[in-house]
Amino acid sequence: MSDAEQPRHRQRPPAMSPAQMDDDEIDLRELFDLLLSGRWLILGCMLGAVLLGVLYVTFVRPTYQVDGLVQVEQTSPGSGIMSQSLGTLAGLLGSGSLVTDAEIQIIQSRRVLNPAIDKLNLLVDARPHYFPFIGATIARWNAPVPGDENAAPTVAGAPPLLGRWAWGGESIAVAEFETAPADYDRTFRLQATAAGYTLYDPDGNTVLQGAAGRAASGRTANGPVHLLVRSLVARPGETFNVVRHARQTVLKDLSTRVSVAEQGKQSGVVRISVQDRDRAAALALVNAIENSYIQQDVEKNSEQATQSLTYLEKQLPDLRAKLNAAQDKLAAYQKTHGAADVASETQLLLKQAVALDTERSQLVQQREQALQRFTAQHPVVAGLDRQIATVASNQAALKAQIAKLPDTQQEVLDLMRNLDVNTQLYTTMLDAIQQFQVTKASTVGNVRIVDYGMLPLKPVSPKKALSLVLALFLGGFLGVAWVFLRRMLLRGVDDPAQIESLLGVSVLASVPLSNCQRRKDRRSKHRSGLLAVEDSADVAIEALRSLRTALHLLVLDAPNNIVMFTGPAPGIGKSFLSANYAALLAQAGQRVALVGLDLRLGHLGTTLRLKDEPGAREVIEGTATLDTVRQTTGVPGLDLYSRGAHPKHPAELLAQPALGAMLQALSAAYDVVLVDVPPVLAVTDATIIGQHAGTTLLVLESARHPAREIEETAKRLAAANVRVAGVVLNRVGAKAGSYGYGNYGYTYYRYDTKKD
DSSP states (O other), rough: OOGSSSSSOOOOOOOHHHHHHHHHHOOOHHHEEEEHHHHHHHHHHHHHHHHHHHHHHHHHBBBBEEEEEEOOSOOTTTTTHHHHHHHHHHHHHHOOOOOOHHHHHHSSSHHHHHHHHHTTTTTTEEEEEEETTTTTHHHHHHHHHHOOTOOOOOOOOOOOOOOTTTTHHHEEEEEEEEGGGGGGGGEEEEESSSOOOOOOOTSSSEEEEEEESSSEEETTEEEEEEEEEEEEEEETOOEEEEEEEOOOHHHHHHHHEHHHHHHHHOOOOOEEEEEEESSHHEEEEEHHHHHHHHHHHHHHHHHHHHHHHHHHHHHHHHHHHHHHHHHOOOOOOOOOSSSSOOHHHHHHHHHHHHHHHHHHHHHHHHHHHHHHSSSSHHHHHHHHHHHHHHHHHHHHHHHHHTTTOHHHHHHHHHHHHHHHHHHHHHHHHHHHHHHHHHHHOOOOEEEEEEEOOOOOOSSBBHHHHHHEEEEEEEHHHHHHHHHHHHHHHHOOOOOHHHHHHHHHHHHEEEOOOOHHHHHHHHSSSSOOOOOOHHHHHHHHHHHHHHHHHHHHHHHHHSSEEEEEESSSSSSSSHHHHHHHHHHHHHHTTTTTEEOOOOTTTHHHHHHSSOOOOHHHHHHHSSSHHHHOEEOSSSTTTEEOOOEEEEOOHHHHHTSHHHHHHHHHHHHHHHHEEEEEEETTTTTTTHHHHTOOSSSSEEEEETSSSSSSHHHHHHHHHTTOOOOEEEEEEEEHHHHHHHHOOSOOOOOOOOOOOOOO
16 A cells, blocks of 8 residues: 555554653643643633632622721830839839730730620621522612612512512611520511511510510510610511520620731731621721720729729828827927937938838838739749848847947937838828829820721622632633543543554544534434535545545455444444445445445434435345335435334344345445444444455544453454454544543443334
8 A cells, every 4th residue: 555545644652551651751732632622621611610700709798807906005104103102012013014915815805805795786686687699689789879878768679479588778776685595596587567576486486576666575485585676677578587696606706707916026006807798897896896905904004003092091091190109209208308419320320220111111011012912922922021031130230239329319219210210101102192093093004096997998808800810710720620530531542553553453544523513413413414515625524535545445455345334332423434435435436335234223314314214124024126225315326225114133134145135236236335234342233244244344433432342342343254454533532632541341332223
């Protein structure tokens, strides 16, 4: 066979073993072909993902975020006064640097959140009952325009039979809703009526009836219910969901919605963020948390000053009594002995004694205040004990020096020392009380609000543009993944080199999928006509022309001019190939007989827009002759002999000698006889007919048949002494994937006459 007569199909690399595939480099061209073959699948996934993205950004309720800033000062405002008044005691009372992380935990604590919950009445949740999935979105579309405060409330009308759902414009404000603890976090249903409303429990039982602006009471099986609806705007029959939450439930919900974090490193500025679908509610919550945090901080600092002031006021009367007693003793002494003459040495000892006594008294006061906060073993108390011991030691040494003075000087010194010490302590305590009173009245806390929240203009989610872009890329990724998954799960062989290796015969033609023929089949199944006549330039017809060239020499070397088209399974396009190949031969000037010997499901007559009956069956049975069943096709030189009526036992009919006589008569009358037969693995008809054919062509659909199925088909034909002369690979490119190394298995196909 010359080069010009070689079949014109694209040769692909031979099949590789797994080890070879592991060592081989990625073939970019094959990857490109794979993606190109699945382009419509990928495009469909992208369009589907974008459509879902549009639905998502349209129907998902937007979420808004409100931010507020507070600043944590590093020292408390009253620390300077406390240090001046009580010295070391101010440090012991907790005026050191504050840790921002600790303040963040305080903001998230119940002490701060509970006042905000009570102020905003977050324990009660009342909202309209929307139609599932789309109701909330439609209600947003029907809601009044924000900012038009003078407009009268307008409630959107409801579609027929859907009046109990909210469709926009309705509102409810519940001031009080108290239930038994067993009914916490359960949804009650409030239905608007012409006179007011009716409340139903979660089981559908009527609880109470009332009107807006008036308190109402009722009972459930779990206990009493109290409800006060401040305002209600709704159509009669419209329903609302009302829930009395447990405080723990609200706190848990706020822990997920409220975010607290420091801005920058060691900046002392804390950001409080709240996300909510209701931007006004988010704004109110941020501001309430900020105010609650400021209030608790003021109360904390004021509490320190209050505790110190209370202690000093308790000590003041005792200290005043001691001062009066010291004054009385000194006055009595001077009245009895006259004014004392104090020497300079005595004056010096007096100053030292007064200083030590004052220091000791202050340390004792500090120890008593420290014991209000710490145990006796605490390091702070232990440190004060050591200081008191040191002062006592100095006082003992000073007392030894005083003992050397004359008795008169000692007595005067003792009286004057007591008076000076008590006077100094009393004066210091009065100053401290006044300063703590000022501190208590002017306490503003060690934190301040930097920014209150602002009403957001745009939601933080969903981000429409980003969502659509992500949907597009996700759809593309899923489409590509789907194409590669189909490629991985592909069971069939579509590599001509692998087919030739399995069967030992050549692939004579690779016929691509014809989009034109596919459209024709969709419009009129089994009555599509001949593509070779209606669109002779189609790529599938061009591939069949290469088969005409390759098959010419095979027929010349064959015992006869009968060519049989068969395949492993039904629905692989062998009738399409045989009919159009017959038309090409006739167009080339040959006389061709197209014989339909698929007596079970053959439809060559219908395909060529002719009759299927009478035909080959009647000729074999002797009830008709070849001349009476011959049908002209409109293509000069091409005659059709259709299958005829469905026989009850097709295999037995084909086994009769009359079949051979009919085929011999046709072989003598025509240049080429093309026979369309049933699939090999479905029934035995092909092995019977193949014994009369000089040339047998095996039709395989690309990427459909596993290797084992192809081998089994050839084995069955060989067992009947039918030799496969060549292979026609049909519908190349119909499936995504360029190779198919599927598992080695095959399937027995059901193939029988359709019942009317």
